[in-house]
Amino acid sequence: MSALPTAAELAGIAPAHGRHVRLLLLTDTPVLAAGGSERFLRNLIAGLPADGYEITVVQLNAQLGEGIERAPVFARPNVKVQVIPVDAVYGRRGLRALWALRRRLRDEPFDIVQSHHEKADLLNALLPRRPGRLHVSNRRDLGFKKSRKLRQAFRLVNHRFDAVVAPALEILVALAGGEGVDRQRTVWIPNGVDTGQFRPPSPAERLRARSELGLGASDLVLGCAARLVPVKRHVDLVAAFAVLHAQRSEARLLLVGDGPLRDDIRRQAEALGIADAVLLAGNREDIDAVLPALDIAVLASSSEGMSNALLEAMACGLPIIATTVGANGQLVQHGENGLLCPPCEPDVLAQAMLELAEAPVRRRAMGNASRARVQADHSVETMINAYERMYQRLLEPA
CATH class of the missing domain: 3.40.50.2000 (Glycogen Phosphorylase B;)
Known part of the structure; x- marks a missing residue:
């Protein structure tokens, strides 16, 4: 059993707006790209209520970064975006990104840092911890791109995440077996889709x-x-x-x-x-x-x-x-x-x-x-509701 809420517990329950949340989202891939992970992130950014969330997105990829702040998903007053290109976490750009994120966390009181994909996860794991700030890893696939060395590196840092969330139970099972992720810190939230935008045609x-x-x-x-x-x-x-x-x-x-x-x-x-x-x-x-x-x-x-x-x-x-x-x-x-x-x-x-x-x-x-x-x-509303419940549950005093 997971100590965190399961999808069944999260779905269909009205979100608890217990506090205003400052959320820092880190991602390896271009937010405006056409892939499924990118569509998920856009849905999450657009779906979280503006009166409950202040969101900063840091994209670790220069592709589609020019003029990114003018994209509709970032036009909301509660959303900001920054592009910090990173080739390799262990390279010069990776170190610069790490120090830039450390400064940002020092100057801005984020409640949750949530990362998507390998570079973002590693940077998230290396960031300093402080009481009241939570670190979440959002795993989007079965890790088919990870080399053996990279899997070993994640085995060493996975304990630094307060929660690991994934859209498929198979991902969480694989992470527990292959990377030693503590199942007590995992949560399953299936992806959602906008059933108004995507509907049977006339x-x-x-x-x-x-x-x-x-x-x-x-x-x-x-x-x-x-x-x-x-x-x-x-x-x-x-x-x-x-x-x-x-x-x-x-x-x-x-x-x-x-x-x-x-x-x-x-x-x-x-x-x-x-x-x-x-x-x-x-x-x-x-x-x-x-x-x-x-x-x-x-x-x-x-x-x-x-x-x-x-x-x-x-x-x-x-x-x-x-x-x-x-x-x-x-x-x-x-x-x-x-x-x-x-x-x-x-x-x-x-x-x-x-x-x-x-x-x-x-x-x-x-x-x-x-x-x-x-x-x-799998409606997008159910997915957003589940993320809100997870955030509020994580932020509850122990």
Whole structure:
């Protein structure tokens, strides 16, 4: 049992505004980027009530940093942002960032310092402690990027966090076993999605989305929103889609996102003779305008935390095909709102695609189940409520 509140305890309970909270958020990645971790952070910043929270965001990455203070998420009077680029924590920039954060904590009475990703976590762990200030690590994935040395380093510093929070129970279990995180200091808060922004489309919205993407009204469209990086296993996704396309020539694969594997994916599609059926849409800030074009959402990753991309697709009423990694098994009930496949097995993934391609009525039923599941358990309001309850619980006098 965790000494901190569990998701069940936090969900559905009105937040307790016991005190005004000064919150310092540290993150490795560009807050304005298109990834799921970044969308989570934007939702958290925008969702915490302005009358209860004063928020400072420090981004340890120069990308998308120019003019960042003018972004809508930072336009609220209770939110400030600063960019402090860090290449490596142990390098010169890392040391400068550490001293800049120490000065900031000396001059401003923050109640909670919360970090996201490895560099931010290490800096957070190295910051001095003082009574009344809490340090929280927010782990977003299973740590697939961590080297053995980095895991050993985290084993040495994890005790310095007052709480470790994650969107998936699998992450917390892995941290306890692999990094020695004390389960008494862990809390599970699932990701949430804006069910007003992400919703099933009308027939007109569906046709408009397809027209803008160059897709036909009768096309069978499978889509994946994910960075084009090895862990997302686009190589398996494209290979599986080739099997589907051989039997269903109207099938199209829409890949939303960008990354270092873009050219490799294009070459693979050309080699398989399906280049015309694979659309590389690049990064899209309006993913809510793209999802209405899909018939099926697919995620073939070899590692995940709790995928915001899946949640958004589910909120739009889509059936899901996903691999059995991370929290995918929590989001997708096999046979109810989608199909689950083992990772790195494109033949099995292809069979799942063929199964749903031949069953439009079943797809609609699965899509309805996806939407209902998100509304019940994964709204952004439920997530924000849970974070508020966690903060207030942590700040309660011992």
